[in-house]
Amino acid sequence: MTDLLWMPASDGRQGAAGNPNYVRSMDAVVQKALEDWVVLDRTAFYAEGGGQPSDVGKLTWDGGEARVKHVSKKGAVKHELEGDVPPQGARVHGEIDWALRHQHMRMHTAQHIVSGVMWRSRQGRTVGNQLHADRSRIDFEPAKLSPEGLRDLEAEVNRILAADLPVRVYEEDRAVLEARLKADRMSERNLLGLVPQSVRRLRIVEVYDPSEPRTIDVCPCAGTHVARTGEIGLMEIVAREGKGSNRERIEYVLKA
Ligand SMILES: [Zn+2]
Structure with a gap:
């Protein structure tokens, strides 16, 4: 199961400060890696659903980087990548396209x-x-x-x-x-x-x-x-x- 970083409660009164919906980046570990997608232990990326489109952005790690072009949640939260694919166990840094x-x-x-x-x-x-x-x-x-x-x-x-x-x-x-x-x-x-x-x-x-x-x-x-x-x-x-x-x-x- 991927820990979804935007999910926790917030009361909205403090605005963006400390509000999980405003988490734009994360460090995570690759749990599963296939040809062009990875599953991470935690993510700031929103997976398409409920009428809201997927986030896009990038992943970087020691020795590589990839564009996250789509995130889906069929069975698992899959980050679909363009570029390199980090191996299972790799520590990655993710940044979402915040403007979008x-x-x-x-x-x-x-x-x-x-x-x-x-x-x-x-x-x-x-x-x-x-x-x-x-x-x-x-x-x-x-x-x-x-x-x-x-x-x-x-x-x-x-x-x-x-x-x-x-x-x-x-x-x-x-x-x-x-x-x-x-x-x-x-x-x-x-x-x-x-x-x-x-x-x-x-x-x-x-x-x-x-x-x-x-x-x-x-x-x-x-x-x-x-x-x-x-x-x-x-x-x-x-x-x-x-x-x-x-x-x-x-x-x-x-x-x-
Ligand atoms: Zn809503």
């Missing part, structure tokens, strides 16, 4: 907020999303957005971004989370039924306003997120498209 990763974190956190607002204000459920560094998309059911609705959604999300709210990451027992979501009318936002019943503890990502206090969005997620919403900048919805009679897709970009 931070953009994914901004996009990903924005997606949680859009999904939370869309559910709370319009009962639109998020049924899919795909993040990219420059432009991301979210699919909702049922379709709810008029042109005015789009602008209202955008304005509400941007108020939350500008308020610079903390993003908290923590573990919760499934039963506790289910009861809480039900009380907060957030069960359908989350589709916990899609998570296998064997998973009893979940990693929760919550955007909240400590001054009220009020939860903007709460969702089980294993991705990477910014510590505070102020890092996201402003969100602009650049397209809306109907996908069949009951589904719609929005695309958004971020502005610093």
